Amino acid sequence: xxxxxxxxxxxxxxxxxxxxxxxxxxxxxxxxxxxxxxxxxxxxxxxxxxxxxxxxxxxxxxxxxxxxxxxxxxxxxxxxxxxxxxxxxxxxxxxxxxxxxxxxxxxxxxxxxxxxxxxxxxxxxxxxxxxxxxxxxxxxxxxxxxxxxxxxxxxxxxxxxxxxxxxxxxxxxxxxxxxxxxxxxxxxxxxxxxxxxxxxxxxxxxxxxxxxxxxx
Amino acid sequence: xxxxxxxxxxxxxxxxxxxxxxxxxxxxxxxxxxxxxxxxxxxxxxxxxxxxxxxxxxxxxxxxxxxxxxxxxxxxxxxxxxxxxxxxxxxxxxxxxxxxxxxxxxxxxxxxxxxxxxxxxxxxxxxxxxxxxxxxxxxxxxxxxxxxxxxxxxxxxxxxxxxxxxxxxxxxxxxxxxxxxxxxxxxxxxxxxxxxxxxxxxxxxxxxxxxxxxxx
DNA sequence: TAGATTGTTAATCGATTAACAATC
DNA sequence: TAGATTGTTAATCGATTAACAATC
Numbered sequence: 001x002x003x004x005x006x007x008x009x010x011x012x013x014x015x016x017x018x019x020x021x022x023x024x025x026x027x028x029x030x031x032x033x034x035x036x037x038x039x040x041x042x043x044x045x046x047x048x049x050x051x052x053x054x055x056x057x058x059x060x061x062x063x064x065x066x067x068x069x070x071x072x073x074x075x076x077x078x079x080x081x082x083x084x085x086x087x088x089x090x091x092x093x094x095x096x097x098x099x100x101x102x103x104x105x106x107x108x109x110x111x112x113x114x115x116x117x118x119x120x121x122x123x124x125x126x127x128x129x130x131x132x133x134x135x136x137x138x139x140x141x142x143x144x145x146x147x148x149x150x151x152x153x154x155x156x157x158x159x160x161x162x163x164x165x166x167x168x169x170x171x172x173x174x175x176x177x178x179x180x181x182x183x184x185x186x187x188x189x190x191x192x193x194x195x196x197x198x199x200x201x202x203x204x205x206x207x208x209x210x211x212x213x214x215x216x
Numbered sequence: 217x218x219x220x221x222x223x224x225x226x227x228x229x230x231x232x233x234x235x236x237x238x239x240x241x242x243x244x245x246x247x248x249x250x251x252x253x254x255x256x257x258x259x260x261x262x263x264x265x266x267x268x269x270x271x272x273x274x275x276x277x278x279x280x281x282x283x284x285x286x287x288x289x290x291x292x293x294x295x296x297x298x299x300x301x302x303x304x305x306x307x308x309x310x311x312x313x314x315x316x317x318x319x320x321x322x323x324x325x326x327x328x329x330x331x332x333x334x335x336x337x338x339x340x341x342x343x344x345x346x347x348x349x350x351x352x353x354x355x356x357x358x359x360x361x362x363x364x365x366x367x368x369x370x371x372x373x374x375x376x377x378x379x380x381x382x383x384x385x386x387x388x389x390x391x392x393x394x395x396x397x398x399x400x401x402x403x404x405x406x407x408x409x410x411x412x413x414x415x416x417x418x419x420x421x422x423x424x425x426x427x428x429x430x431x432x
Numbered sequence: 433t434a435g436a437t438t439g440t441t442a443a444t445c446g447a448t449t450a451a452c453a454a455t456c
Numbered sequence: 457t458a459g460a461t462t463g464t465t466a467a468t469c470g471a472t473t474a475a476c477a478a479t480c
Contacts, residue, residue, distance in 0.1 A: 012429075013447070014422065021421045025400070039461060047402060051461090052449055059463060067462040068456040084421050085428025092420075103319030109400060109417045115424070154423055177430070178423040184241070184325060186263060194426040196419050201325045203412050204308075205237045205300050206230065207370055207394040208331070210410040212301025213228075214393070229471070255437060267437090268473055275439060283438040284480040 016057045020080055022047060023054070027077035039070035089114045091150055093176065095167045096158035097122040097137055100182055104158060105132060115154070119146050140170055147174035157181040232273045236296055238263060239270070243293035255286035305330045307366055309392065311383045312374035313338040313353055316398055320374060321348060331370070335362050356386055363390035373397040 026046060030038060040054040058064055058076075061083050065071045081087045092110070094101055094117050104110070105117055120137045122128055128139040138146065146152065155171040157164050157179060164183035171179060178194040181187055184202075189195050242262060246254060256270040274280050274292075277299050281287045297303045308326070310317055310333050320326070321333055336353045338344055344355040354362065362368065371387040373380050373395060380399035387395055394410040397403055400418075405411050 015447080017422050017425050018418055020425075021415075021418045041461080050449055052451090052464095053447090055461095055463060056448085063463070065462050066456060067454070068460045070461065083425070083428070085424035086421065088428075090420075090424055090427075099319040099322040103315040104416070106315040107416065110420060113417055113421065115417075115420050153427060154420065178427050180419055180423060194423055196422055198414070198416070198419055199237075200320070200323065200414070201329055201331075202234055202237045203396055203414055204306075204326060204331050204370070205302065205329065206233050206412055207396060207410055208301035208306055209233050209236075209299070211306075211369060211394050212299070212304075231471080257437080266473055268440095268475090269471090271437095271439065272472085279439070281438050282480060283478070284436045286437065 012060055016060060017084075019047075019049070019053075019057050020084060023057070024077060024080040024084060024086070027073050027080065030073045031077055035073055037070045037072055040065070042070070086114055089116055090154055091119075091152045092117045092154045092156060093119040093121065093143070093147065093150075093152040093171070094156045094158060095121045095140070095143075095171065096156075096160075096163075097124075097127050097132070098158065098160075101156075101158035102132070104156060104182075105135075117156075118150050119152055121146075140167070143170050144174045147176065152176060153178065155179045157183055157187075159183060161185045228276055232276060233300075235263075235265070235269075235273050236300060239273070240293060240296040240300060240302070243289050243296065246289045247293055251289055253286045253288055256281070258286070302329055305332055306370055307335075307368045308333045308370045308372060309335040309337065309359070309363065309366075309368040309387070310372045310374060311337045311356070311359075311387065312372075312376075312379075313340075313343050313348070314374065314376075317372075317374035318348070320372060320398075321351075333372075334366050335368055337362075356383070359386055360390045363392065368392060369394065371395045373399055373403075375399060377401045 023043060026043065040051040044051040044054045062079070064076050064079055092115050094105055097105070097120055101122070105120065110117065118135065120132060120135050121140050121143055122137050123140050127137050130137045153176065155176040155178070157167055159167050161183045164181065164185050165187055168179060168181070168187045168189060172189055172193055177192065179187070179189065179196070181195060181197045182200070184199050187195060239259060242259065256267040260267040260270045271281070278295070280292050280295055308331050310321055313321070313336055317338070321336065326333065334351065336348060336351050337356050337359055338353050339356050343353050346353045368390070369392065371392040371394070373383055375383050377399045380397065380401050381403055384395060384397070384403045384405060388405055388409055393408065395403070395405065395412070397411060397413045398416070400415050403411060
């Protein structure tokens, strides 16, 4: 029953974390549907996974199941929310309020999981000074002050490739420890800073690759 | 020297394709900088990869290098563009013109690699009928006709989760063989249709996980 | 030729899956 | 208790890396 407290973050495979997110969503749905328990087998089937994989993913963090029964939906959901850090609100800073940046700002999915974009920065004089949905768009020089004042924790980089490293350096300098980067460049960050890249063009290229190959 | 023509698509690891995209970009930059040749070692160093991995990735598709020299930058670039299907233009259809959809439409990165969003669909009466940058926003019922007329090849799903499966079914029915999905749901598609999911919330959750763990 | 670097085979590593004793 | 399902160990699979003969 005891939850292992002393695992190393680095030991948890990235794919395990991603699957935990997926399980969590499923459990939220199951809870709404009034379903009380679910087995690893049933959970796995919904995502074409192996039941052993589901159990192993969970086993990194503790023993949440009951032999002969499976997992209690709302109990497991609560555990996973805690593990993923979704049992609290995160203060997110968005840098870059172009097309992508403003879309991310208005995207409802983030807010729903507790990611609150509470600061926006853009050095474009046409944007800095404006207000979006009650959030002021500020020039980057104000970042350090705002990061402290609003205890910003996660940065989103949505600026052009050329500007991305400079922006990242300022985020790091202001104490941000996690960055989600949408610019198509490899950013350098200190090793205590978590960096995740989302490269939309590469996603499309995996598709054009498949189509180009298929056409042979 | 001969390029192997008979490999199976399914045999190429996804991660290999993603790295090919990255190599290609690097080669484009190197070409602009006037660099003529590059070794697998030099290429690998730029991305913290292993030189054997670079050579192996390329070896899936042929022998592009010269022993003792390395790879000719512009020659290899041209080969990779062909392999990735980036030596041509792709007709992309965007479904959903909300915040995310309109951002993707205006995102310059796609166009630059030959992905042309040449049709937009949205059933919202406030949007259907409008024109965005010369592209008419049409109701979904026109999809079949437009798909034929414009030989649409790749679909982007940027609608709310509830609408995503319905939209996908219509894309498939209209003959689209590759779909990039931004809705946070597992879509069902026939097995000859390529599906790639981009889940922005999960990306943020990998960060909140790391922060939450680090905070223990 | 001597030096450099490829393409490829063999070794290593890590993640997925099968199998099963433990136990509700 | 009998049946079901967990948590975990061992086997399998696939991807990464090291090593090296081939060769420019």
